[in-house]
Amino acid sequence: MSFFEDRRLLVKIAHMYYEEGATQSQIADEIGVSRSLISKYLSKARELGIVEIIIHDDTIHPFRQLEGKIERLYGLREVVCVPNLGNESSKARVGAAAGKYLLRVIRDGQTIGVSSGTTIHEMVEAISTNQQFPTVTFVPLVGGMGNERVDIHANHIAATFAERMQAQYKLLHAPVVVDSKEAKEIFMRQTSIQNIFSLGTKANIAIVGIGGTPEHSTMVKSYLGQEHQEYFDQSDVVGDICYNFINEHGQASNVSWNEKVIALEVEKLKDIPLVVGVACGVEKVKAIKASLEGKLIDVLVTDEQTAKALLEEV
Numbered sequence: 001m002s003f004f005e006d007r008r009l010l011v012k013i014a015h016m017y018y019e020e021g022a023t024q025s026q027i028a029d030e031i032g033v034s035r036s037l038i039s040k041y042l043s044k045a046r047e048l049g050i051v052e053i054i055i056h057d058d059t060i061h062p063f064r065q066l067e068g069k070i071e072r073l074y075g076l077r078e079v080v081c082v083p084n085l086g087n088e089s090s091k092a093r094v095g096a097a098a099g100k101y102l103l104r105v106i107r108d109g110q111t112i113g114v115s116s117g118t119t120i121h122e123m124v125e126a127i128s129t130n131q132q133f134p135t136v137t138f139v140p141l142v143g144g145m146g147n148e149r150v151d152i153h154a155n156h157i158a159a160t161f162a163e164r165m166q167a168q169y170k171l172l173h174a175p176v177v178v179d180s181k182e183a184k185e186i187f188m189r190q191t192s193i194q195n196i197f198s199l200g201t202k203a204n205i206a207i208v209g210i211g212g213t214p215e216h217s218t219m220v221k222s223y224l225g226q227e228h229q230e231y232f233d234q235s236d237v238v239g240d241i242c243y244n245f246i247n248e249h250g251q252a253s254n255v256s257w258n259e260k261v262i263a264l265e266v267e268k269l270k271d272i273p274l275v276v277g278v279a280c281g282v283e284k285v286k287a288i289k290a291s292l293e294g295k296l297i298d299v300l301v302t303d304e305q306t307a308k309a310l311l312e313e314v
Contacts, residue, residue: 010045017042018051066307070300073311074292077274077299084305090280095122098278098301102207103129105274106136110204113141113264114161115242116154117209119278124160132166139169141200141208142243143176143262172196174262176243181259188262200264206272208297210279210287211240239287241277241296242269248286250294266296274298280306289313 013031016022017038024042028035045051063081070079080101082093102123106112114120138161140154150156155171162169174193178184187193200206211217214232217240235255236247243263245253252258252266269275277297279288282305289310291297302310 007048007050010041010048010050013038013041014045014051063304063307066304066311069311070292070307075295076292076297079307080299080301081307082301082303084280084303090303090305091119092122092126094278094280094301094303095119095124096126098123098207098276099127101276101299101301102205103127103131105205106133107204108133109135111137111139111199111202112161113139113200113203113206113208113272114154114157115142115206115208115263116140116152116157117211118152119280120157120207120209121152123207123278124157124164127161127164129165134166134168136162136165136167137169137199138162138167139196139199139203140172141203141206141264143172143174170196170199172262176262177257177260178262179260181256184260184262193262197264201268201271203272204274206269206275208242208269208275208277210277210284210291210297211243212281212283212287213237213239214245216283238290239284241266241287241291246287246290246294246296248290248293250290250292250296266294269296276301278302282306282309285309285313 009031013027016027016030017024024035024038028038031038042051046053067079067081070076080097082090082097084090085093138158140158142154144153144155158169158171161167172193174187178187188197214237232255235245235253237245237253237255238248239246243261244258244266245255246266247253250266275297276299277288277291278301280303285306288300288302288306292300
């Protein structure tokens with residue numbers, strides 16, 4: 001009988017390692033074998049069911065299974081899910097979770113592109129760190145929002161991120177949408193605007209909000225008022241990302257708005273190595289799903305209710 005078939009020995013080694021806290025080197029000295037063999041014994045003990053490793057995550061991390069299902073379904077790098085406590089409370093929690101994620105993955109020398117919106121605003125408000133990032137640059141990926149709250153504009157968000165993290169930032173001096181396709185072409189030929197979008201396209205990380213259908217869009221109401229419906233009555237729009245309205249496949253919709261919007265294009269968003277989508281709310285589920293289907297984001301930060309509704313959409 002080989003040592004590997006000696007269950008008594010396997011039980012003894014397992015008890016020493018898992019119950020008594022002995023190191024593999026200490027066990028090897030006592031048993032009289034090499035340390036590498038102790039590692040193999042421990043693996044054999046797990047293989048035979050002598051040792052079962054159970055991760056008690058239900059109370060510490062209750063959404064792990066939910067996150068894992070979405071990660072596997074859409075091939076995402078990570079899903080971060082927080083408890084649902086109602087619309088505004090959920091936004092604050094989602095924003096805080098997104099801030100923690102950014103602090104985990106950000107590196108010196110990187111360029112971070114940011115869109116705008118209330119959830120991204122909650123994210124920047126929640127950022128808290130003593131670490132400084134003097135070689136990181138934040139850059140807006142979308143224009144401003146007219147008369148709406150200045151604190152949810154991409155420029156303001158980029159500047160606030162930089163202030164709180166002791167980083168650098170750039171500003172995009174342009175509205176989010178102009179009067180015509182021709183006007184957009186003129187804007188996009190301006191050197192200062194070209195430089196910002198060139199920098200944004202080369203970003204290492206993008207932090208983007210995901211908007212719902214036009215009737216839920218603060219941006220649309222701000223620019224188009226009550227007549228916004230005529231733009232979208234016959235369209236295939238399910239939501240927006242970086243102010244580009246998208247269809248259910250995550251492609252730019254064929255609507256006149258997209259011809260006039262001053263924002264990073266959907267296809268260029270795919271070129272950014274790490275795109276973090278930050279959004280919650282059942283009214284955004286179709287838009288989030290479209291962003292996932294179109295491979296527009298790599299990481300999703302959301303709440304429990306939105307995550308469950310997303311799985312029901314499959």
